[in-house]
Amino acid sequence: MVTKKTTINPLHNKEIKVGYRIVKIKVTPANFNKGHMCEEYGQYQERISTIDLQDKLKVRDEVNTFVHELLHAIVSDMGETGKGGVLSDEDTEEKFVLTQANALTALLFDNKWFVQYLYDKVMQ
Numbered sequence: 001m002v003t004k005k006t007t008i009n010p011l012h013n014k015e016i017k018v019g020y021r022i023v024k025i026k027v028t029p030a031n032f033n034k035g036h037m038c039e040e041y042g043q044y045q046e047r048i049s050t051i052d053l054q055d056k057l058k059v060r061d062e063v064n065t066f067v068h069e070l071l072h073a074i075v076s077d078m079g080e081t082g083k084g085g086v087l088s089d090e091d092t093e094e095k096f097v098l099t100q101a102n103a104l105t106a107l108l109f110d111n112k113w114f115v116q117y118l119y120d121k122v123m124q
């Protein structure tokens with residue numbers, strides 16, 4: 001008999017500081033509430049400072065989704081998502097976050113030495 005080993009994603013229940021907020025990370029099956037859905041892989045819920053990530057994503061998809069949702073948290077604190085802000089239109093915010101997250105994810109995966117450089121410098 002083969003027993004399937006279940007692993008818990010190490011991001012689950014972690015907290016990350018984003019500006020003045022502490023954002024809780026939940027790794028869950030893809031049955032998110034009807035909050036701010038991004039694609040189908042994650043969501044950022046500002047009111048409860050939570051990022052939901054879909055479980056069992058491929059590595060690049062998980063990293064990209066995590067970066068994407070973090071950028072939503074960051075831009076919401078910039079004051080530009082409110083009325084009159086340059087990202088006040090939801091579609092504009094989504095396009096901005098999507099392009100930045102995709103570019104940053106590609107940059108990190110395509111230049112792994114850069115990740116090590118950042119780690120070394122930040123950890124000094």
Ligand SMILES: [Zn+2]
Nearest residue numbers: 037038094097
């Ligand atoms: Zn999004």
